[in-house]
Every structure is written in structure tokens, then in C-alpha cells.
Amino acid sequence: MNLDTSTEEKILRRIPAEIAAASLILAVPTGFLFGPGVAVLFFLGGVLASLSFLSLKRWLFKASLGDRKRAIVSFVGFYVLRLILIGAVFSTIILLYKRKAIASAAGFSVLILVLFAEALVAVARKPTWKS
Numbered sequence: 001m002n003l004d005t006s007t008e009e010k011i012l013r014r015i016p017a018e019i020a021a022a023s024l025i026l027a028v029p030t031g032f033l034f035g036p037g038v039a040v041l042f043f044l045g046g047v048l049a050s051l052s053f054l055s056l057k058r059w060l061f062k063a064s065l066g067d068r069k070r071a072i073v074s075f076v077g078f079y080v081l082r083l084i085l086i087g088a089v090f091s092t093i094i095l096l097y098k099r100k101a102i103a104s105a106a107g108f109s110v111l112i113l114v115l116f117a118e119a120l121v122a123v124a125r126k127p128t129w130k131s
Contacts, residue, residue: 011118012057018118019050023110030103038103041093045107048089052082053111 023046031039059078063071094101 011122015114015118016050016054018114019046019053019111022046022114023049023107026110027107030106034100034103037097038100041097041100041103042107045104046110047107048086048104049108049111052086055082 023043027039027043027046030042059075063075090101090104093104
């Protein structure tokens with residue numbers, strides 16, 4: 001699939017906002033079904049996914065400008081730190097809201113839905129192999 005660079009940049013800029021918007025939209029029915037506390041945690045999980053995507057995108061851009069070997073070592077360190085921070089956030093939510101922790105994880109999972117939707121849109125825009 002050949003997408004030009006400007007299209008890829010637009011998609012990468014759009015994804016964090018789409019994650020936050022999708023988690024907000026999905027938090028509304030979650031709030032009606034399970035209560036406002038669960039809805040807030042669902043939305044905050046989506047915001048955490050959006051921030052996680054932004055930080056990973058920013059790091060990859062910076063790493064692509066430098067030395068490849070240093071970039072790989074830096075990436076491993078950055079990714080381990082990122083996993084520790086995400087784990088700390090989820091652990092804090094589990095400690096504070098024992099019965100509502102799954103809502104935050106579900107909100108974080110909106111990232112997968114948004115990436116899947118963007119992939120479907122990109123495939124739909126792709127010209128057929130015959131043309």
C-alpha cells in the first residue's frame with residue numbers, strides 16, 4: 001500500500017485526537033450503564049492511550065534523526081520506562097477503584113479500535129491493483 005508522506009502525517013496527527021474523541025463518545029453510554037465514575041475512568045483510559053501514542057510517535061521521530069545503534073538502545077530504555085509508567089497508572093487505579101479498574105483498561109483499548117478504523121480507511125482509499 002503506497003500512501004504518500006503527507007497522508008501518513010495527517011493520519012498520525014489525527015490518531016491521538018480520534019482516540020480521545022472515541023473514548024469520550026463511548027464513555028457516555030458507559031456512564032449510563034455503569035455510573036459516572038466508570039465513565040470518567042473509561043475516558044481517562046482513552047486519554048492515557050492518546051498520550052502514550054503521542055509520546056511514542058515523538059520518540060520515534062527523534063530517534064529516526066540520530067544514530068541507529070543508539071536509537072535502538074534508547075528505544076528499549078524508553079519503552080521499558082513507558083511500560084512501567086502505564087503499569088503504575090493502572091496499579092494506582094486498581095488500588096483506588098478496585099471494582100472499576102476494568103473501565104480504564106477498556107478506555108485504553110480504544111487505541112486498538114481507532115488504529116483498526118484508520119487501517120480500514122487507508123485500505124478503502126487504496127487503488128485497486130488493476131488500475
